[in-house]
Amino acid sequence: MVKNCTGFVTRIEKDRKTKWGGNNAQVTFAQGEEPDALSKTIRYPVAEYLDLLAVTSRNQVFPGTKPTIGLRLWPFVPSMDEIFSWLGDYLITVVITGDSVMPPITALLKFNWTGNWETAALTLIQESPAVQMSHIHELEHKPLMGIRLRNECDKWIQSGKALRERLVMEGKAAIPEAKKWIQEFQTFAELNLSVSDFDAVNAVSHEDIFNLEMTKVDPSHEVKTYQRLVGHRYGQLSIIRNKIK
Numbered sequence: 460m461v462k463n464c465t466g467f468v469t470r471i472e473k474d475r476k477t478k479w480g481g482n483n484a485q486v487t488f489a490q491g492e493e494p495d496a497l498s499k500t501i502r503y504p505v506a507e508y509l510d511l512l513a514v515t516s517r518n519q520v521f522p523g524t525k526p527t528i529g530l531r532l533w534p535f536v537p538s539m540d541e542i543f544s545w546l547g548d549y550l551i552t553v554v555i556t557g558d559s560v561m562p563p564i565t566a567l568l569k570f571n572w573t574g575n576w577e578t579a580a581l582t583l584i585q586e587s588p589a590v591q592m593s594h595i596h597e598l599e600h601k602p603l604m605g606i607r608l609r610n611e612c613d614k615w616i617q618s619g620k621a622l623r624e625r626l627v628m629e630g631k632a633a634i635p636e637a638k639k640w641i642q643e644f645q646t647f648a649e650l651n652l653s654v655s656d657f658d659a660v661n662a663v664s665h666e667d668i669f670n671l672e673m674t675k676v677d678p679s680h681e682v683k684t685y686q687r688l689v690g691h692r693y694g695q696l697s698i699i700r701n702k703i704k
Contacts, residue, residue, distance in 0.1 A: 464488070464499045464557035466509040468522070471542055472550040478542045478642070481649035481657060482535060483554075486510055486523035497525060501557070511551065511568070514576040534668050536641055536661075536688060546574050551581075602651045605703070611651070612700035615644060619693030626686045631678075637685040644692055652699065660695040663688075 466488065470480040487496035489508045501507050510523030513531065520543045522533045533539045543549065548571050555564040571580045603611055622640050625633040648657045670684040 460503065461501045461557040461560060464501050464507070464555060464560075465497060467554045467556075468511065468551060469554050470550075470552040472552075473545065473547065477646060478549070479535065479537065481645055481661070484522060484524060484533070484535065486553075487525050491523065491526055491531070509553065509555075511553065512570060512581060514579050516576055518574055518576050520572070530672075532668065532672065534663055536645075536663060536667075536671070537638055538671055541638055543572050546572055548572075550584075608651060609700055609703045611647070612696055612703070615647060616693045616697050616700065619644075619689050619696075623686055623689045623693075626682055626689065630682050634681060634685055637689055641685075641688060641692070648696075656699050660692050660699070662691070662695075 466486050467483040468486055469483055471478045472480075485497060487510045488499040489510055490496065491510050499507055510531075512523060513521045515521065520539050521531045522539060524531050524533065548569055551568045551570055553566045553568060555566070567584055569582050569584045571582075573579050602608075618640065622633065622637060626637060645661060648660050652660065664687075667684060667687060670680045670687075674681040674684065
């Protein structure tokens with residue numbers, strides 16, 4: 460028997476590129492509505508199952524997060540629609556923890572997204588050499604420090620300001636660039652900033668989550684949401700940049 464088992468999605472990749480990462484999205488054990496869904500006692504030999512993804516009959520992909528007001532929300536950026544915007548194979552890294560489980564169990568799964576809820580499939584795979592090498596290269600990357608980090612921060616701050624201005628002036632036309640900028644910014648922050656600074660620059664408020672969900676029914680929310688997301692990131696990075704010695 461293993462008590463207090465928890466499951467987290469830690470990375471989503473496609474074509475060896477990180478679509479989402481640098482954070483931990485806790486997912487539920489089935490059934491997701493049960494009180495112990497986020498902290499399960501597993502009793503051998505009874506199997507328990509994690510809710511990683513759900514695909515509706517309308518071919519919408521939802522996360523296996525704890526249901527809130529009846530919905531499984533994704534409190535991160537980019538959104539699930541953006542992460543799975545292309546058909547094909549995605550690699551999903553899952554970490555499972557529990558009392559006396561040391562080290563935590565890490566699993567790599569393949570999500571074959573066909574765009575059709577009847578044919579999409581999720582399978583457990585063995586980590587391929589190519590995927591292993593991508594992780595090794597990332598671990599070998601040395602974070603920027605001192606003047607080099609400050610100069611790189613200046614580039615991100617300036618590009619963020621210019622992008623936010625484009626969102627104000629051009630509206631929806633600038634959103635694809637904003638999505639790309641946020642994804643690349645997250646990678647930069649993951650590799651070069653401390654954990655606390657990473658959390659600060661990538662924080663998503665309840666208002667941001669609400670607006671991201673509202674864009675599904677009212678697209679007018681989308682431009683203002685991305686103005687806030689971009690503005691917050693370069694604003695917080697400016698504070699961090701000024702503390703670099």
